Amino acid sequence: MVEKQITLQLDFRSGLPIYTQIVNQIQSQLVNGILKPGDQLPTVRALALELRVNFNTVARAYRILDEAHIISTQQGRGTFITEIPPPEVSEKLRAESLLELTDRFLSEASRLGFSEREVSQMVRDRLKSRKEADVQEKDE
Template sequence: MMAVDFQISIGSTVPIYRQIIDGVRRGVTNGELAVGDQLPSVRALAERLLVNHNTVAKAYQALVRDGVIESRHGRGVFVAKRRNIYTKAERHRRLDAALQAFVGEALLLDFDDAEIRQAVEKKLNDANGRKKRGDQ
C-alpha cells in the first residue's frame, strides 16, 4: 500500500475533504501515486490525518466520481487508469488560475523573470523524468 504523503491544515479556509482531494490529485499528477497503487483505507487515512472518517469517505467518493481512484469491492481503493476528466476549456481555466497564483507569489517573493522561468523548467524536467521512469 502506498503512503499518501500530504498534510492538511485545520485552520485553512479550504475544507478538509477538499484538501484530501487536492493531496491525492497532486500525488497522482506528480507521479508519487501511480496507476494501480493502493491508497490507505478510509479509517487508516482518517487516523493518520486525525480527521473524522466521514470526511475521508466524502473525499474518496468525490475522487471515485471524478475517475481519479477506483474502489474494488473487498480489496480497497486504488489509483485509477489515467484519463482526461476535464474538458479542454476547464483544463485551460485551471492552468490559468494555477499560473496566476504561482506567478503572483513568485513576484511577491521578489524573483525575477529569469529565476521564475528556470524554476518552472526544472520542475517540468523533474516531472517528465518521473513520468519516463514510471512508464518502464
C-alpha cells in the same frame, strides 16, 4: 496489505474543507507521478487516523475522486488509483492541478490582504532566487 504510504499536509485553519484538501493533494500526487495507476491508497480508516480526522471525511474525499474516475473504491477490498487514465485526461488533470494550486495560493494571499502587485512581485523575486540557488548547486 501494502498500502502506499502517502503524505498529505492538511491545514486545518485554511478556509479549504479537509475533504477538499485531500482530494486536491491526491489528485496532484497522481498527476505528477508520486502516485501511480494501480496503487492502493490507505483505507479510509487508516488515512483518517493518520490525519486525525473522522473516517467519513476521508470517505467523502474518496467518493469525490471515485466519481471523477480518478480512483476506484471497492467495498470490502480497498481503494486504488484507476489503471488507465487516458493521456489526455492525465494532461488535463495536470493542468487543472496547477491551476488549483495557483488559485489556492492567490486566494490565500488575497484573503490575507495582499495586493496583486505585491503577490506578483514576490513570485518573481522568489523564482529568481530559486534559479540562482540552482545555478550555485551546479557550480559546486
